[in-house]
Amino acid sequence: MRIELVKRKEHSQTMALLSPVIAVALTALSAAILFSITGHNPFVGLYKFFIEPLTQQWSLEATIDKATPLILIGCGLAICYLSNNWNIGAEGQFVVGALFGCALPILYPDFENVATLPLMLLFGAIGGALWALIPALLKTRFNTNEILTSLMLVYVAGLLLDYLVRGPWRDPDGYNFPESRIFSDAATLPEVFGGAMSLSAPITIVVAVILAIVLAKTLKGFEIRVMGESPRAGSFAGFSAKRLTLFSFALAGALAGLAGTMEVSGALNQLLPSISPGYGFTAIIVAFLGRLNPIGIIIAGFVLALSYIGGEGVQSAMGVSNEIASVIQGLLLFFVLACDTLILYRIRFTSRRIADGEASHV
Amino acid sequence: MGDSVAETTLPEVDETVQRQDRSEKETLLNAKGLTKRFGDILANDNVDLVINKGEIHALLGENGAGKSTLVKMFYGSLEPDAGEIFWQNQKVTIGNPASARELGIGMVFQHFSLFEALNVVENIALALPNPGKMSDLAKRIETVSRDYGLPLNPDDIVADLPVGIRQRIEIVRCLLQEPQLIIMDEPTSVLTPQEADQLFLTLQRLAAEGCAVLYISHRLEEVKRICHHATILRHGEVVRECDPTLETAASLASMMVGADVASVSAGDTKPDIGETRLALQGLSAGAATPFATALNDISLELKAGEVVAIAGVAGNGQGELFDAISGEMRVAPQMVQLDGKPCGSKNITWRRKQNAAFVPEERLGHGAVPGMKLSDNIVLTRHGTGDRLVGGGFVSNVEAGALEKRIKQAFDVRMSHDDPEARSLSGGNLQKFVVGRELDRKPGVLIVNQPTWGVDAGAAALIRQALIDLARSGSAVLVISQDLDEIFEIADRIAVISRGYLSDPEPAAAMTRERVGLLMAGGAEAQGEVA
Structure with a gap:
């Protein structure tokens, strides 16, 4: 008896939808095992981690706050990954975007009018895009590996933030704490729906929907999908791989930078030495769990945001280390990538002997 | 084929072996009722096959007839769902290729599995269970290869070797294991006529020594020439067995497709030659990678109404020439001209808008995206040519779907359900689609690289006829092909490419296979250097 992977003739639509669900289920199972071997009741652990955050208004709001940057960054990364550009540096683009966006209220605190916030968001997007274009240019000009450079x-971005917050951008009235000045109202992202969420949430949903339409319906989206699947066919179609690399990195950087600016101007209201609990990296998982589809990414963003809140939950309620959240995120990415195999392959249990090594060769 | 060599040097082999009665010979392999099912498709249905010792046995059939499935079961890479295999009257189960090799079954694949950066002896050592010392192996390779008329230098790096020699490596690798049955999948598709003749001598010698050869080929003329017996598969079943020497190529072809193959006709009317549509002037380009071929000062004028064919053995610059004409590789503007407009530096979309169309050699991954639906694959090459496929940046799935249906009908593309992913089509059907996608536009200039490579007889005839019809309707057609039968069937003028040099095109009527063979073997190069 052995298990074989048999290639399907076409992609399985069912599996494309089912594979993230299977991955989440396997992750929950592994989490339960983790809870039990650390001496905790696995059912309580799972409840506290995955369910309880959804039952209370404050934790639900916190989940939305965390999901927003994950979804925005994840959407940009999906464009990169679909077109075969491996941008791993969204965390840095998030930080540099935040720096560009905050430059206005920190350096010109008296510039307070209706244009303040839109300008900040614009600068933030530009900053993130510029930072992302560095690895993109290195890739197109010198053929460097974008995974490493990004x-x-x-x-580099983290150290830059650290230097600015502790040095030139430190609040002059802040008793030497490593913080910038608090932003004025004009530079603060307003809350909507009666304070339930920041304006960043609806902005993110609009961006995701636009990207979903671009990907599914436009020639640009077609170009992105073709280039990811078959670069040779893409160049036969007349698409330029280099231009698309620049485009997708710039777009992903802009969205990460926008997310960074919205995070500091909304949730934090000032610049701190650390402004992200690893959003840029977690968004990689979000992008894949969401099947690189903006609508799927909205759902995946919530699942991953839960893991942040749930991690804090199990820490305070059960005394399990907060690090469990990172472990579970890692497991989730692992299972998502593994389950993706099922989209193009099916599993067959067989008692027969078959030489798969050379079967593929023939 | 250029048969003078083999027929004059080996008359006795032809006479003695072929006329023998099959039943007198010793049975080597006897397959009974082999059945293999893939999902809904019955790839092999109750197939019986007997291979005798010392027999060159042809396995014929269209693409998808079940030939590959059958030989994979003999070679142990697939296991039959039902049926039995007897090897020298012993019932055997061939579980994997290693046990097939232990029995004495070897296989030479259509697509080589060689490492280009390694030398000959290293490549062979990788495939042997006990290669022993490299120096000893090198000596064995030299001896065996010389004995069988396939001389190899063990120290040559594979990347430097032409395709014909690479195939020798595969064959010698097989011979070193002293097989009693060699399975060959389309061995001559990459060879010049002269190289093919050399291979036939080797096969006849092997047969004379008692080794059996199971020979898969689409080239019916050569099957007629060297095979002693033929089994014909259609839709997974054995439909006929025959002695190919007693058949004609046309009768073999009709057995394969189950009907008379429409013969391709160039039409009685002389082609109505018009203006120059495509001109290449001193086209030169360096090799982009160590394994690519440089193009050297290629000049050609392709006129409206004619089919010009470029013959040549694979890897002599065909791909690079295609890329330069299509615009996937950019050159100086004057080097490529469409209707008098210099466009060597323009991109492929610009050239398509000039009413040029291109069909590359590789169907999957170049001409079509494997994991995308056929309608999406239509957008791939036609998004810029004003078929209302794209409006305001949005792709119209409705228009693409309508085009897909039109092409499917016009070119008889068969599929299990409507608008499937490209990867699920068989080679012949996908080629009909890829060619049809371009012909549907009625392009003024069409460049096709290997139009019927690995395509069954029925589809090939349809594609060739469509190319001729396009030219007769006033378009210019350039066909790059390795198949001389095809070239002589459809071309008005023939040029030969060799190591990146192109010979002057000559009228097809004045060309002979021998002359093409000489040009392939380096004559084109000499001509190019003189010119």
Whole structure:
């Protein structure tokens, strides 16, 4: 008896929808095992982690706050990954975007009018895009590996933030705490729906819907999908791989930068030495769990946001280390990628002997 | 085919072996009732096959007839759902290729599995269970390859070798294991006529020594020439067995497709030659990678109303020439001209808008995106050519779907359900689709690389006729092909490409296979250097 992977003739639509669900189920199972071997009741653990955050208004609002940047960044990353550009540096683009966006209220605190916030958001998007264009240009000009360069720039961005907050951008009236000044009202993202969520949430949903339409219905979306699946066919179609690399990195960077600006101007209201609990990295999982589809990413963003809130929940209620959230996120990515195999392959249990090694060769 | 060599040097082999009665010979492999099912498709249905010792046995059939499935069961890479295989009268179960090789069954694949950066002896050592010392192996390779008339230098790097020699490596690799049955899948598709003759000598010698050969080919003339017996598969069943020497190519073809194959006719009327549509002037381009071929000062004028064919053995610059004409590789503006407009530096979409169309050699992954639906694959090459497929940046799925249906009907593309992913079509059907997608536009200039490579006889005839019809309707057609039968069937003028040099095109009526063979073997190069 052995297990075989048999290639399907076409992609399975059912599996494309089912594979994230299977992945979440397997992750929950693994989490339960983790809880039990650390001496906790697995059912209570799972409840506290995945369910309880959804039962209370404050935790639901917190989940939306966390999901918003994840979804926005994840949508941009999906465009990159669909077109075969492996942008791992969204965390850095998020930070640099935040820096660009905050430059206005920090350096010109007296510039307070209706244009303040839109300008901040614009600068934030530009900053993120510029930071993302560095690995893109290196890739198109010198053929460097964008996975490495984009990742390394995350740490450069982090140090830049650290330097600015502790140095030139420190609040002059802040008793030497490493914080910028608090933003004025004109520079603060307003809340909507009676304070239930920040304006960033509806903006994110609009962006995701627009991207979903672009991907599914337009020639640009077609170009992105073709390039990801078959670059040779893409160049036969007349699409330029280099231009698309620049485009997708710039778009992903702009969205990450926008998310960064909205985070500091909304949730934090000032610049701190650390402004992200790893949104840029978690968004990679969000993008894949959402099947690189903006609508799927909205759902996936909520699932991953839950893991942040749930991690805090199990820590305070059960004394399990907060790090369990990172472990569960990692497991989730692992299972998502593994389950994706099922979209193009099916599993067959067989008692027969077959030489798969050379079967593929023939 | 250029048969003078083999027929004059080996008359006794032809005479003695072919005329023998099959039943007198010793049975080597006897397959009874082999059945293999893939999902809904019955790939092999109760197939019986007997291969005798010392027999060159042809396995004929259209694409999708079940030939590959059958030989994979012999080679152990597929297991039959039902049926039995007897090897020298012993019932055997061939579980994997290693046990097939232990029995004495070897296989030479259509697509080579060689590492280009390694040398000959290293490549062979990788495939042997016990390669032993490299120096000993190198000596064995030299001896065996010389004995069988396939001389190899063990120290040559594969990347430097032409395709014909690469195939020798595969064959010698097989011979080193002293097989009693060699399965060959389309071995001559990559060879010049002269190289093919050399291979036939080797096969006849092997047969004379008692080794059996199971020979898969689409080239009926060569099957007629060298095979002793033929089994014909259609839709997974054995429909006929015959002695190919007693048949004609046309009768073999009609057995394969189950009906008379429409013969391709160039029409009695002389082609009405018009203006120059495509001109290449001193087209040169360096090799982009160590494994690519440089193009050297290629000039050609392609006129409205004619089919010009470029013959040549694979890997002599055909792909690079195609890329330069299509615009996937950019060159100096004057080097490529469409209707007198310099466009060497323009992109492929610009050239398509000039009413040029292109069909590349590789169907999946170049001409079509494997995981995308056929309607999406229509958008792939026609988004810029004003078929109302794109409006305001939005792709119209309705228009694309309508085009897909039109092409499917006009070119008889068969599919299990409407608008499937490209990867699920068989090679012949996908080729009909890829060619049909371009012909549907009625392009003024059509460039096709290997129009019927690996395509069954019925589909090939349909495609060739469509190419001729396009030219007769006033378009210019350039066909790059390795198939000489095809070239002589459809071309008005023939040029030969060799190591990146192109010979002057000559009228097809004045060309012979021998002359084409000489040009392939380097004559084109000499001509190019003189010119």
